[in-house]
Amino acid sequence: MISKATIDKIFSTIRVEEIIGEYVQLKRAGSNFKGLSPFHDEKTASFVVSPSKQIWKDFSSGKGGTAISFLMEIENFTYPEALRHAAKKYGIEIEEDTRELTEDEKQSQTDKELLFKIHEIANNFFQEQLFETEEGKTIGYSYFKERALRDEIIKKFHLGYSPEKKNAFTEYALDKGYSKEILEKSGLSIFPENSPNGVDRFRERVIFPIHSFSGRVLGFGARILKNNVKTAKYLNSPETEIYHKSNVLYGLNQSKQAISKNNLCLLVEGYMDVIALHQSGIENVVSSSGTALTVEQIKLIKRLTENVTILFDGDKAGIKASFRSIDMLLSESMNIRVLLFPDGDDPDSFARKHPQEYVENFIQKEAKDFIDFKAEILLKEAGDDPIKKAESIRDIVKSVGFVQNALKQEVYLKEVSNKFQLSEQSLFNELNVQKQLQKQQNTPQHKQEAPIKTKLEKVPNVLETVNPILVLEEKMVELMLKYGDRILNRTDEENNAYQITVIEEIITHLEVDQCEIQSPLNQKIIDEIKSGIAENELRSGNFFMTLMDEEITGKIADALVEPYENSDWGKYQIFFSTEEEVLPKLVQDVIFRYKREYILKIINDMKKQLSENENNDETYKKIISLNQLRKELDEKLFRVL
Numbered sequence: 001m002i003s004k005a006t007i008d009k010i011f012s013t014i015r016v017e018e019i020i021g022e023y024v025q026l027k028r029a030g031s032n033f034k035g036l037s038p039f040h041d042e043k044t045a046s047f048v049v050s051p052s053k054q055i056w057k058d059f060s061s062g063k064g065g066t067a068i069s070f071l072m073e074i075e076n077f078t079y080p081e082a083l084r085h086a087a088k089k090y091g092i093e094i095e096e097d098t099r100e101l102t103e104d105e106k107q108s109q110t111d112k113e114l115l116f117k118i119h120e121i122a123n124n125f126f127q128e129q130l131f132e133t134e135e136g137k138t139i140g141y142s143y144f145k146e147r148a149l150r151d152e153i154i155k156k157f158h159l160g161y162s163p164e165k166k167n168a169f170t171e172y173a174l175d176k177g178y179s180k181e182i183l184e185k186s187g188l189s190i191f192p193e194n195s196p197n198g199v200d201r202f203r204e205r206v207i208f209p210i211h212s213f214s215g216r217v218l219g220f221g222a223r224i225l226k227n228n229v230k231t232a233k234y235l236n237s238p239e240t241e242i243y244h245k246s247n248v249l250y251g252l253n254q255s256k257q258a259i260s261k262n263n264l265c266l267l268v269e270g271y272m273d274v275i276a277l278h279q280s281g282i283e284n285v286v287s288s289s290g291t292a293l294t295v296e297q298i299k300l301i302k303r304l305t306e307n308v309t310i311l312f313d314g315d316k317a318g319i320k321a322s323f324r325s326i327d328m329l330l331s332e333s334m335n336i337r338v339l340l341f342p343d344g345d346d347p348d349s350f351a352r353k354h355p356q357e358y359v360e361n362f363i364q365k366e367a368k369d370f371i372d373f374k375a376e377i378l379l380k381e382a383g384d385d386p387i388k389k390a391e392s393i394r395d396i397v398k399s400v401g402f403v404q405n406a407l408k409q410e411v412y413l414k415e416v417s418n419k420f421q422l423s424e425q426s427l428f429n430e431l432n433v434q435k436q437l438q439k440q441q442n443t444p445q446h447k448q449e450a451p452i453k454t455k456l457e458k459v460p461n462v463l464e465t466v467n468p469i470l471v472l473e474e475k476m477v478e479l480m481l482k483y484g485d486r487i488l489n490r491t492d493e494e495n496n497a498y499q500i501t502v503i504e505e506i507i508t509h510l511e512v513d514q515c516e517i518q519s520p521l522n523q524k525i526i527d528e529i530k531s532g533i534a535e536n537e538l539r540s541g542n543f544f545m546t547l548m549d550e551e552i553t554g555k556i557a558d559a560l561v562e563p564y565e566n567s568d569w570g571k572y573q574i575f576f577s578t579e580e581e582v583l584p585k586l587v588q589d590v591i592f593r594y595k596r597e598y599i600l601k602i603i604n605d606m607k608k609q610l611s612e613n614e615n616n617d618e619t620y621k622k623i624i625s626l627n628q629l630r631k632e633l634d635e636k637l638f639r640v641l
Contacts, residue, residue, distance in 0.1 A: 002083055003095040014086050015302070016054045016067040023074055031260040032561075038074060039063055048561050051304060052260045055553070057561035064557025114182045115242045118173065119217040122188055125169055126160025126207040126220075136161040140206045143225055147272065148352055153279045156254060160207035162200055162222065170198035187219070187238040202235060208271045210237070210289070211253040219243035221250070221271055221289060236289070246294040249286040249301070250274055258283035259304040266347075266363070267293075267301075267310045273347040281356035282363075285347075293325040298332045309337045309367050313346040319377060323399070326370050330402035338373040339366055371396055371415055393420055397427060401434035469601060470518040472594040476506050477522050479587055480529060481559040484540030488584050502587055503529060503538050509591050515598060521551060589637060596633045599626050 017026060017033055026033035026049060033049040036042055040060040049056045057064035063073060071082040087094050129136040140161025144154055162169060170189040174180070180198065183189035189198045205222035212218050219237030237243055251274035259265045266285040268274060277285045288297055301308060308329055312319055319340075329336050341350050351359055368376070378392035393416070400412045413431065417424045484503040491497050500508075507530060510517075517523040525544070532539035541560055544552050579586065603626050610616050 019067040065554040130161040162202040276348040276351040280351040337367040481541040
C-alpha cells in the first residue's frame with residue numbers, strides 16, 4: 001500500500017493542467033484552461049481545467065475531479081495505478097506503508113506541526129508589538145509609514161516588529177509552554193553558552209512573514225533599522241523542516257488570484273517591491289526574496305501562468321547575473337519579458353511616484369522580450385569589438401536554445417537574424433551546437449508513453465425521466481459545498497433577526513422535514529457535513545478536496561468549476577447579479593422548491609394507495625392538508641397557478 005506521506009507528496013506536486021495537457025490540447029480561457037472533451041465527441045470546447053483549484057470538469061460528459069481521477073478515467077487505471085503513474089512522471093519515489101511509524105518518526109511529525117504553530121505564534125507576537133506597544137509604534141510602525149504604507153497593506157502582509165529586548169519573543173514563547181528545542185529548530189531563537197535564556201534572531205527589526213502557497217507562515221525576513229550597526233541589512237529564517245528558500249516565493253499567497261486572473265506574473269527582487277506594487281493596485285507580483293531563482297519557484301509560478309515579466313532596478317546592478325534566471329524560465333516553457341526602470345528607481349520607488357494606470361502602462365509598453373534585453377546589455381559592452389559582438393550573439397542564441405517549442409525557436413531565430421543582419425542558417429547551425437551542449441547536461445528523455453486506450457461506454461436506449469427532487473437535492477448539496485460557511489441574515493416568525501450559515505439552514509431543513517436523500521453519494525456528503533457540525537466544524541468544498549475519495553472529488557468539481565466566465569458587461573453599462581449576490585434568496589427558494597416537490601411526491605404516493613373498497617377519509621384529509629401546504633409554498637415562490 002502506498003504510504004500517506006507519498007500520496008500527500010504526489011497531490012502537492014502534480015499539476016492537473018500538465019497531466020491533462022498530455023491528452024488534451026488546452027488553451028487559456030480567463031483564469032482557466034479549455035479544450036475538447038477526450039470522453040465525448042464535440043466541436044465546441046466544454047472541457048475546463050482550473051489551475052488555481054487543481055480540478056477539472058467535462059461539461060459534455062458530466063465527469064470531473066482531480067488529476068488522479070482524470071488518469072483513472074482516460075487510462076482505465078485503478079486508484080493506486082494512477083498514483084504510481086503520476087509519481088513516475090514527476091520522479092517521486094513510492095514509499096510503501098508496511099510498518100508502524102517509529103517513535104522518532106512520530107516525534108518528527110509532531111515537531112513539524114509544532115514548527116507551524118510556533119511560527120504562527122511568532123507572527124501574531126510581531127504584529128502585536130508593531131500595533132500595540134510604544135516601541136513598536138515609534139520605531140517599526142513609523143518606518144512603514146515613512147515608506148508610505150497604508151494600514152490595510154501592513155495588515156494584508158502581516159508585517160510586524162521584533163523589539164529591542166534581546167529575548168522578548170523567546171521569553172514569550174517559553175511562557176506559553178514551547179521548548180528551547182523547538183525554538184532552536186525554528187530558527188526564531190538562539191541559545192548560546194553566554195545567554196542561557198536565549199536570544200531573539202530578529203530583535204530590533206521590522207518583520208516580513210513568508211507564507212506558503214496555502215497561506216501558512218513558514219519563516220520570516222527581517223530588516224534592521226539602525227544604520228550604524230555592523231550587521232546584515234536583511235536577515236532571513238534559516239532552513240528548517242517547513243521552510244526551504246528555494247521552494248518559496250514571497251507574496252505568492254497574496255498574489256496568486258491576481259496572477260491567474262491577469263495571466264501574468266511580475267517578478268521583482270525585494271519584499272518592499274511586492275508590497276508597494278500591491279498598494280498601488282498591481283497585485284500580480286512575487287519576489288524570490290533576494291535569492292537566485294530556482295526551478296521549484298518557477299514551477300510555483302507556472303501553476304498560475306506561463307507569462308513572466310521581470311522587473312529590474314534602474315541602476316542595472318546584477319543584471320548580467322539575471323541571465324541565468326532568464327534561461328531557467330525559458331527551459332520551463334515560460335514566456336518572458338524584461339523591464340528596466342529608469343536610473344535611480346526600483347519597483348518600490350516607481351510605484352510610490354506614479355498612479356496605478358501609469359505604472360501598468362509603463363510595464364506594458366516598456367517591457368522587452370529577452371532577445372532585445374540581452375542584445376541591449378551585451379552589445380553595449382561589446383562596443384565595436386567583433387569578437388565580443390560574436391560572443392554576445394552566441395549568448396543570445398544559447399538562450400533561444402532553452403526555448404522548448406520548436407516554432408517559437410524558429411521565430412526567435414528569425415528575430416535575431418533580422419536584428420543583426422545574419423543568415424538564418426548560420427544561426428540554426430549555432431543553435432544545433434548549443435543543443436548538443438545542453439543534451440550533455442540534461443537528463444535522459446522520458447520513455448515513450450503507451451498509446452491511449454479507447455474507453456467504451458454503454459449508451460442507454462431509453463431516456464430516464466428527470467427526478468425533480470433529486471435535481472433540487474443536488475442543488476442543495478452544491479450550495480453547501482460552494483458557500484457552506486457563508487452567513488445568512490434571517491428573521492423568525494416573530495420578526496426577530498438571527499444569523500445562520502448556508503450549511504446549518506439546509507441541514508436543519510433536511511432534519512426537521514425528515515427528508516429521504518435520493519442519492520447515496522449525496523447522503524455520504526451530508527453525513528460528513530453533519531459530523532463536522534457535531535465537532536463544531538463547517539465542512540464545505542475545501543474540506544472535501546482533502547479527502548481521498550475520487551467520487552466526492554468529482555462532485556466538488558461539479559460544484560466549483562463553472563462552464564464559462566462572464567464577460568465584462570459593465571463597460572456597456574449592463575449589470576447583472578451573480579449567484580453569490582443573490583445567495584440568501586437562492587438558498588431559501590431551493591429549500592422551498594425542494595419541500596414542494598417532496599410534498600407532491602407524498603401526495604402522489606397516497607393517491608396510488610387509495611382503494612375503492614376502503615374508508616379513505618383520513619388519507620383524503622392528509623392530501624387536502626398537504627395541498628394547502630403546497631399552495632403556501634407556491635405563494636412564497638410567487639408561483640402563478
